[in-house]
Amino acid sequence: MESTLSPLLRLTLGEACWTCQEHLRACDAGLPRCRTCIEHGSTCSGYGSKLSLTHTGLKSKRQSGHTLRSPSMTGQLAPVQDMPILTAFHPLPVEQSYFAQHFSHNIARIGLAIDHQGNGYRWLLPMAMSEPALLNAALAVAASHHSRWQQSTNNDALKYLRASCLNLKQRLVDRKLVHSNVTLASMLLLATLGIAAIPELDPWMEATADHKQTIDALFGCSVRLPKLLSAASRLLVAIRDGQLVPSEIQSRADALQKEIRATRISADAIPMLGLTCRRTAQAFSASIGLHEDEMRRRAIATAEIFRHAAHIFVYRIIHGPEISLSPEMLESLHSALGLLTLVPDAVGPGANLGWCLVVLGTELETAEYRHYITSRWAGLHLLGVHSTKNGEKILNEVWNHRDLIKQGYPGASERWQDTMLRIGKAQILM
Structure with a gap:
């Protein structure tokens, strides 16, 4: 190539x-x-x-x-x-060409933290022109993203997903192809479909380190928290779809809150580093110019900010934005804001706090607090991570919508997730 x-x-x-x-x-x-x-x-x-x-x-x-x-x-x-990029290669059928263009223009742009000239996602397309497994995987991702964006219910993504899985199955039983770059790239693209409710995902996330105070090196939270956030998201969807009675909703929310509390990492702990999907953990070390004790302090503070944000996230699933935070949730909010001062910039663990800033920021009313959260967004923007700008757009829209309602404009309060869907940023902060 x-x-x-x-x-x-x-x-x-x-x-x-x-x-x-x-x-x-x-x-x-x-x-x-x-x-x-x-x-x-x-x-x-x-x-x-x-x-x-x-x-x-x-x-x-x-x-x-x-x-x-x-x-x-x-x-x-x-x-x-x-x-566009595909004109340098042999033509595709109209529908496939459309989704391939969508992949190049939009999926590749958000596939990496920083879109740049060497974005490898775009260069998968030339390879895919002669590899059905990779092409169908790319088309499945693009069709799924486009369908969600347009809020349509078509089966294009499922069609390409089935074709890609069949192609991939054939490659996995061929010893000559199982370790090829095409096989790996196809698996990578299928993993980005982001279907969080598939049954196979929970056992994968259960394979966490036995050491309870282990921090996920990628996310910055406890290795046990992603599974709980996935369960919380499914609870939110079930409530929206009317699948649960009130008593079951409360019971599941209480159980989630209890499990989230169990992920607490004390300030004087000696945490391990690991990944949500792996049982092994590594000793903590610092390598970005910070003293090891300082890096450990920031890592614990970041993990605890995630925990407090998760408490508030679950609380808001069953309590609308018009209801004030309970004393326990208010304490979590204040604790998280205090811990933010221990992670003063976006170096190291602080780079992962975008989701937390959205969850915490939606609970803040005063101009002083909002200014502080805005300054934290500015620090994250220096990393060049595009999703931080979308997070800030969501939060600003939440604040603007809330302020307009207080001024007497017609409308109803809405959760930040609903705001995210309304302004078309759902694919960024899922």
């Missing part, structure tokens, strides 16, 4: 779509297309990487007697505005 693509240059943008860039407009970076284009009656060209000839490719064309005109030949070639 390297030899095939070496004469080509990938052209990428930051926060603006190609159409807004061309017309010098302020782009809102909306998905799947920006609202600025919609308001101007323009077709949004998306945010995906585009291909253009590099100087090496240009030189070879000239030597072969061909010429290539460009508005600017002194520096990097101007982007070809309507040439």
Whole structure:
């Protein structure tokens, strides 16, 4: 693939779509297309990487007697505005081409913490053109994301998922293919479907370290907390779908709160580092320029912030936003805000607190507290992680909506999850 693509240059943008860039407009970076284009009656060209000839490719064309005109030949070639990444490869059927474009423009953009020129998710598509398992996996992810975005109930994602699983099964029984990059990439894409309610997921998350005070090195919370948050999310869905009676709702919420309390890590603990899906744990160590004791203190504080946010998250599942926090939940809120001061910046564990800031921020009313949370968002934005900006947008919308209702505007209070769905950010903070 390297030899095939070496004469080509990938052209990428930051926060603006190609159409807004061309017309010098302020782009809102909306998905799947920006609202600025919609308001101007323009077709949004998306945010995906585009291909253009590099100087090496240009030189070879000239030597072969061909010429290539460009508005600017002194520096990097101007982007070809309507040439998305797939036009460099053989055509797909219309539906598959549409979902492949959606994968390139949107899925790849949020697939990594920081979208950049070397985003490997986009470069899976050229490989997928000749690999059915990988292509169907990419199409399944794109179709699932698009269906959720449009709030439609079609079976496109299921169709591609079944095809990809069949292709993958054939590869897994072939010793020559089981360890190939295509097999691994297909499994990676299928894992990103994010179906949290599948029965196989709970046993996978139960394979946690025996050491109770173990912190997940990726999430920053207790290794036992992701499973509880998954159960809480399923409880929220069951309530929305009317599947449970009030007594069962309260019983399940109380059980979750009890298990969340059991994940507490004391301030003087010597925690271990592990992963939610693994039984082994490693001794704690620091390697980013902080003293080990300071890093341990921040890691414990971060894990405890997650625990307090989880308590409030479960509480709000059965109590609407118009109901005040109970004394216990109010204590969790104040404890979490106090612990935030022990994680002063986004170095190390503090990089993972975006979800917590949303949960805690929705409970804050005063301008002083809101300003503090906003300053914490600014620190996270320095990492270049796009999801932090979406988290801040959700929280700001929650605050704005609440303030408008207090001023007498018509409307009802809503949970931050409902706000997230209303403004189209559901795929970011699931």
